[in-house]
Amino acid sequence: MNMRTVKSEQIASAVEKLCIQSCLDLPKDVLDALQKAEKKESLDSAKKILNQLIENAKIAKEQKLPICQDTGLAVVFLRIGSQVKIEPQDQTISDAINKGVENGYEKGNLRKSVVAEPLNARKNTQTNTPAVIHTEIIPGDKIHITVMAKGGGCENKSRFKMFLPTDDREKIIDWVTQTAAQAGANACPPFVIGVGIGGDFEQCCLLSKKALLRNLNSQNTDPFYGQMEKDILQKINSLGIGPSGLGGDTTALAVSIETAPCHIASLPVAVNIECHAHRHSSIEI
Amino acid sequence: MKKITTPLTDEIIGSLGAGDEVAISGIVYTARDAAHKRLCQLIEQKKELPIPIEGSVIYFVGPTPAPPGKPIGSAGPTTSSRMDSFSPMLLAAGLKGMIGKGYRNDTVREALKKYKAVHFAALGGAGALLSQYIISAEVVAYEDLGTEAIRKLEIKDFPATVAYDSTGGTVFKE
Numbered sequence: 001m002n003m004r005t006v007k008s009e010q011i012a013s014a015v016e017k018l019c020i021q022s023c024l025d026l027p028k029d030v031l032d033a034l035q036k037a038e039k040k041e042s043l044d045s046a047k048k049i050l051n052q053l054i055e056n057a058k059i060a061k062e063q064k065l066p067i068c069q070d071t072g073l074a075v076v077f078l079r080i081g082s083q084v085k086i087e088p089q090d091q092t093i094s095d096a097i098n099k100g101v102e103n104g105y106e107k108g109n110l111r112k113s114v115v116a117e118p119l120n121a122r123k124n125t126q127t128n129t130p131a132v133i134h135t136e137i138i139p140g141d142k143i144h145i146t147v148m149a150k151g152g153g154c155e156n157k158s159r160f161k162m163f164l165p166t167d168d169r170e171k172i173i174d175w176v177t178q179t180a181a182q183a184g185a186n187a188c189p190p191f192v193i194g195v196g197i198g199g200d201f202e203q204c205c206l207l208s209k210k211a212l213l214r215n216l217n218s219q220n221t222d223p224f225y226g227q228m229e230k231d232i233l234q235k236i237n238s239l240g241i242g243p244s245g246l247g248g249d250t251t252a253l254a255v256s257i258e259t260a261p262c263h264i265a266s267l268p269v270a271v272n273i274e275c276h277a278h279r280h281s282s283i284e285i
Numbered sequence: 286m287k288k289i290t291t292p293l294t295d296e297i298i299g300s301l302g303a304g305d306e307v308a309i310s311g312i313v314y315t316a317r318d319a320a321h322k323r324l325c326q327l328i329e330q331k332k333e334l335p336i337p338i339e340g341s342v343i344y345f346v347g348p349t350p351a352p353p354g355k356p357i358g359s360a361g362p363t364t365s366s367r368m369d370s371f372s373p374m375l376l377a378a379g380l381k382g383m384i385g386k387g388y389r390n391d392t393v394r395e396a397l398k399k400y401k402a403v404h405f406a407a408l409g410g411a412g413a414l415l416s417q418y419i420i421s422a423e424v425v426a427y428e429d430l431g432t433e434a435i436r437k438l439e440i441k442d443f444p445a446t447v448a449y450d451s452t453g454g455t456v457f458k459e
C-alpha cells in the first residue's frame with residue numbers, strides 16, 4: 001500500500017485556522033436560517049432579537065471579534081485515511097491537533113475555557129487544550145478535520161435517556177421537546193438540536209453531537225426520521241420560548257437525527273443542545 | 286427604552302418593571318462563578334470586598350481577550366442560574382442589579398423583592414455586538430482567575446431587558 005506522508009505541522013496549522021475561523025465566522029447555513037426565521041417570526045420583539053443576532057455575526061466577521069465570548073471547548077472530528085503517515089513519527093496526530101488548538105486560541109484572541117481536572121482544583125490550562133478528539137479511520141490518503149467550538153451553556157442542557165425498546169416515536173418526540181423546553185433561555189435559543197437514536201450509551205451521545213454537523217437545510221435520508229425531525233422542530237417552535245427566551249415562534253432553527261443499530265433490549269436517545277452560535281469549520285488535507 | 290445610570294438608587298429600581306427595555310450607562314463589575322465564590326467567602330468572614338457593592342451592578346461575563354486597539358473582546362452574558370446560590374448574599378450586602386442570561390430561582394427572586402433590586406437579561410450569544418457598548422475595562426480583583434477576574438467596566442447605553450423586577454414580576458413565561 002502506498003503511504004502518503006503528512007507533516008504534523010501542516011495539521012497543526014490547519015487546526016489553528018479552523019479554530020479562529022469557526023469562532024469569528026458564523027457558517028452560511030446558520031446565518032441563512034437566522035435570516036429566514038427573522039422573516040417568518042410573528043412577534044416583533046423576537047424579530048428584533050433575531051436581527052441583533054444577525055448584526056452580531058456581521059460585527060464579529062468585520063471586527064474579527066468572536067461571535068460569542070464563550071469560544072467553547074474545541075471538539076475535533078478527525079477522519080483519517082488509512083494510507084496517511086504522520087511525520088515526525090514521535091508525534092501523534094493528537095499532539096498536532098492540540099498544538100493547533102493552542103495556537104489558534106492564542107493568536108485569535110479566543111477565550112481559554114478548559115480546566116485541567118473537573119472537581120478538585122479546576123485550574124485553567126490557559127491553552128484551551130486538551131481538545132476533545134473523535135477519530136475515525138477511512139479509506140484513502142486524505143485527512144478530514146472538523147473543529148466545533150462548543151459552548152458550555154448549551155452543552156450543560158444536553159440529556160441522555162434509555163427508553164424501552166417498545167416505546168414509540170411520540171414518546172421520543174415529547175422527551176426531545178421537553179429537553180429543549182428545560183434548556184429554555186439558559187442555552188441561548190434559537191437552538192440547533194442534535195439527536196442520537198440507537199447505538200449504545202456512548203455511541204448514542206456521539207451521534208447526537210455528529211448530528212449537529214449536518215447542514216441545517218438537510219434531512220435524514222430515511223423518510224421516517226426525516227419526518228420525525230420536522231415534527232420535533234414544529235413542536236419545539238410551538239413552545240413559545242423564542243429567541244433569548246423572551247417569547248416568539250423561533251425556539252429552534254433545525255433538528256437533526258442520526259441513528260445507529262442497537263441491542264434488542266435497548267433504545268438509547270441523546271439530545272445535544274446547541275445554541276444559535278453554532279460554530280464549526282472543516283478542511284481536507 | 287429607558288435610560289438608566291449606575292449606581293442604581295431605590296428610585297430607579299422602583300421605576301423598572303419586568304419586560305422594560307433599558308439602556309444602562311456607568312460602571313458595572315464583572316463576576317462569574319469563581320469570583321462569586323470568593324466574594325461570598327469574604328462576606329462570610331466579614332472581610333472587606335474588593336469592589337464597592339452598595340448600589341452596584343454585577344455583569345455575569347467572562348470576556349475574550351481584548352484584541353489590539355479595543356478595550357475588551359467579545360463580552361456577552363453567561364448563564365445566571367449558576368450564580369443563584371451566591372446572589373442573595375450579595376444582595377443583602379447592597380448589590381442592586383445583575384446582568385446575565387436565562388432564569389433565576391425563587392430564592393433570588395425573593396431576595397430581589399426583599400432588598401429592592403433587579404435582574405437584567407442581556408442577549409446571550411451576542412458578545413461581539415454587546416462589546417460595542419463597553420468603553421473601558423480594567424481588572425480590579427482576582428487577576429489569577431484570567432477571564433473570570435473581576436473587571437470594572439464602563440458601559441454606555443448597554444442594551445438589556447428587565448427580566449426580574451423588585452416586585453416579583455418576570456418577563457419569562459411561567
Ligand code: SF4
Binds near residue numbers: 071153275363409
Ligand atoms: S450557549 Fe452558546 S451563545 Fe450562549 S453563551 Fe454559551 S456559547 Fe455563547
